[in-house]
Amino acid sequence: MIWSIAKKEILENIFSYRFSILTVLLALLMAVAVIVGYGDFLLRLENYEVLRPMPNSPNIIIEPTPMSMFAKGLEANLTRLYEVSILGIEIRQNQQSVNRIFSLFAVPDILFIIKVVLALIAVLFSFDAITHEKEQGTLKLTLSNGIRRSSLVVGKFAGRFVLVFVPFTVLFLLALLTMSLLPSVAVTSSFWWKNLVILLASCVYTLLFTGVGLFVSSIIHRSSTSMVVSLSIWLLFVFIIPNFSTVIAKRLTPVPTSDRIEMETRLNTIQAIYNRIQREKEEPRGMEGVRMIRQLRESTTRITELYRPKMNALMRTTKSLVRISPSGALNVLLTDIANTGLYEEVRAKDAVTQYVERNFNRINELEPGPIELFRYTRASLGEVFSATGYVDVVVILFFATLFIAAAYVRFLIYDPR
Amino acid sequence: MIEAIDLTKRYEDGLLALDHLNLTIQPGQIYCLLGANGAGKTTTINLFFDFIEPTSGAARINGFDCAKSPLDAKKHAAYVSENVMLYGNFTARQNLAFFTMLAGRKDLKKEDYHMVMRQVGLPERSFEQRVKTFSKGMRQKLGIAIAILKQAPALLLDEPTAGLDPKAAAEFIDLLFRLRGEGKAILMCTHDVFRAKEAADRVGIMKEGILIMERTKEELLHENLEKLYLKYMEVS
Ligand SMILES: Nc1ncnc2c1ncn2[C@@H]1O[C@H](COP(=O)(O)OP(=O)(O)OP(=O)(O)O)[C@@H](O)[C@H]1O
């Protein structure tokens, strides 16, 4: 019975303009995302090939991941060149100017397509699932039969979900296959696993927004109102809550801007140089240089040590606030899985800091000996999940269950007249 | 068998739409319910299909209480609404197939659908046409076909002849007689006094939720139903 109802929902909609237009739109966006994502990845790879760490060179740069084609996240930050000077770590702003111009016409990645477009399509396919039948009068005729309301609502839910998720899955797998076949994309087993998890997350996410539409459809009696209300919820989850969260997080945990840190560092340098000139008169040369460097390093370390916990606190606050919305949680989860998220950012910075800690003296020729080659492997799926990912999964599952259960319960007492 | 026992409905806004209705329709009987707009006819039918809950009293179909075991009750009753609306994107046969599936019948073939559509007088060329293009009367006929295919022992019809042309209406009455011959209990709400007199074994007139008059077919042989109706409508 449930399957027959689902089948009817599918047949009723599959030849509609709504279905063809939205599916074509999705396909176009996916194609653009793959092309642009790959182009960006190649650029970063080229950059990396030029600057990659060589024996005895202090170049610190992280290898680009092909997963950034799915969620670009902070990949542009992550793959910048870190340079070590006597002042500590400096980040080179290489090639950024070119990319910045293009960010004016920001092109969606697959994460954006899932988070925004897939959710929108799910809502557009479910907001009228019940109201439309009521308006056209078929709900009464349907319910005049001895079928359970629960079967009807589950069948409707299943049908609308399939209409959205099956085309998406086909397009996603096509995109995945295309990317895996492209030259310079190193495909490992973790590439497949991570994408499988992304697909699973999208599945739950589609269930969630189908639930949102169905729920609204079961509390409201007119399709036009139902559309406005469900789109408002979509807007709230996808844009309003995540954007407000980041603003509020910044207010709650103020962090000195990088400019200020830069300035303080400069002031320190000047101070050090001044001190050096002062003392040059008394002490013999040679020793003085070493002492100056040590001093400088101590003061910059002090500044960054003040800065980093605050930055980490900001990230934590942002993450927790963003998770008030399931779309925010999805954003965190998918960027973390793709190794381009906040988790990776902190992890990579730690790795770089530790590397510099170990090699500082040798890089600055304060101490003889070979410089260690910088190596960095990104977090595995398991690590991401046990560190932060499970929270996002719980959040998304919670919202999905909430809306689906609410839709189900509401429909049992829905007035079909 | 269709039964109403002290069936009462007071809407949330306080309006008493149905006041202690008592009614029994035996298998093989046609009961016509007349009444002005807003008299409570649709309310009565809605109570039988559990679309609304009774304030007190009970509606029963084949002994099943429509509020307490609605699924069983609804399995035994077929419904034709005031204004039959169907899935516009589906053809007549697809609509028929979907609703008979809901009614629990699965063994039907294309020919069975065609046969019942012929029976209700739908033109042959419309069988595989999308319902979007149907006129109101054609939809009404298809609605009746859906009710027939359900093969339920009780039939509740809310103004089924509204929108039918005179020939189709006459054919519809013949169809009702055939269904009565098959032993179905039929409740028909209507404004059509002539059809009511022609078809009904019993006629009831409802006013402001109260059944104010009932006549059998025999009694009506000596009375003019239209005059009777107008007389009852005037008295307040
Ligand atoms: N949901 C509702 N809430 C409040 N009052 C209602 C509701 N539905 C119907 N009514 C009222 O109940 C009364 C009976 O309505 P009903 O639809 O049963 O009349 P009817 O006999 O079918 O009329 P018609 O011949 O126009 O179809 C009317 O006064 C109507 O306004």
Ligand SMILES: [Mg+2]
């Ligand atoms: Mg009515």
